[in-house]
Amino acid sequence: MVSGSTSTLPLVLAISGASALPLAERALQLLLQAGETVELVISRGAIGVWQAEIGLRVPLEPEAQERFWLERTGCPDGRLRCHRWNDQAATIASGSYRTRGMLILPCSMGTVGRIASGVALDLVERVADVHLKEARPLVICPRETRWNLVHLRNLTALAEAGARIAPPVPAWYHQPRRIEDMVDFLVIRVLDLLGYELGELRRWQGPLPRPDSEAGPTLC
Numbered sequence: 001m002v003s004g005s006t007s008t009l010p011l012v013l014a015i016s017g018a019s020a021l022p023l024a025e026r027a028l029q030l031l032l033q034a035g036e037t038v039e040l041v042i043s044r045g046a047i048g049v050w051q052a053e054i055g056l057r058v059p060l061e062p063e064a065q066e067r068f069w070l071e072r073t074g075c076p077d078g079r080l081r082c083h084r085w086n087d088q089a090a091t092i093a094s095g096s097y098r099t100r101g102m103l104i105l106p107c108s109m110g111t112v113g114r115i116a117s118g119v120a121l122d123l124v125e126r127v128a129d130v131h132l133k134e135a136r137p138l139v140i141c142p143r144e145t146r147w148n149l150v151h152l153r154n155l156t157a158l159a160e161a162g163a164r165i166a167p168p169v170p171a172w173y174h175q176p177r178r179i180e181d182m183v184d185f186l187v188i189r190v191l192d193l194l195g196y197e198l199g200e201l202r203r204w205q206g207p208l209p210r211p212d213s214e215a216g217p218t219l220c
């Protein structure tokens with residue numbers, strides 16, 4: 001089931017140069033399949049990571065990128081607008097342009113650091129800055145391990161400024177069988193935060209029933 005949401009405002013999906021790009025691609029696909037409007041901005045770092053990790057060449061020009069993603073996600077009629085990584089004059093760079101919120105999935109620690117210090121060198125950082133100043137939902141999915149003290153401080157500063165920090169950490173309680181199950185779980189749980197209801201998800205229903213013979217000591 002893909003029911004989308006009740007808002008007609010677009011979501012900004014930003015992708016920066018961290019190693020979790022299949023999550024971003026699946027988020028884009030689920031949103032487009034549900035008829036949501038997506039404003040997509042991909043950092044230069046992310047384009048490099050895609051090429052390095054899976055040999056995928058993402059076009060830089062917005063029109064070519066739109067065609068590329070609509071074909072790749074299998075959503076030829078999807079409502080997608082792509083923006084160049086450094087286009088500071090893009091619609092989404094202004095607080096007067098209304099959005100539903102912004103999701104940065106995945107988010108590199110470089111992008112985390114620049115947003116946390118208010119440095120808006122590229123479009124991802126500028127749009128994040130705008131979402132914070134306009135007090136709109138900003139969900140950041142940092143991907144790095146381990147987190148050093150600088151990472152932790154930057155993430156704390158972002159949380160204090162109003163962002164929601166949602167690292168893509170897998171769970172096993174939904175009993176994933178394939179990597180795609182894990183990807184869907186991570187993506188749908190993150191999109192939950194922005195009020196979307198996308199896709200089927202096996203949510204926690206309480207512990208599995210156990211035969212009496214296997215019951216352990218009562219924990220209290």
Ligand SMILES: Cc1cc2nc3c(=O)[nH]c(=O)nc-3n(C[C@H](O)[C@H](O)[C@H](O)COP(=O)(O)O)c2cc1C
Pocket residue numbers: 015016017018019020043044045046048049052053107108109110111112143144
């Ligand atoms: C293959 C590859 C994987 C990377 N994975 C990560 C990562 O998981 N997390 C991270 O913070 N940086 C990662 N980096 C480093 C960032 O891509 C790099 O700091 C880049 O400048 C970030 O640019 P951006 O923040 O503008 O996207 C990776 C780089 C490469 C080449």
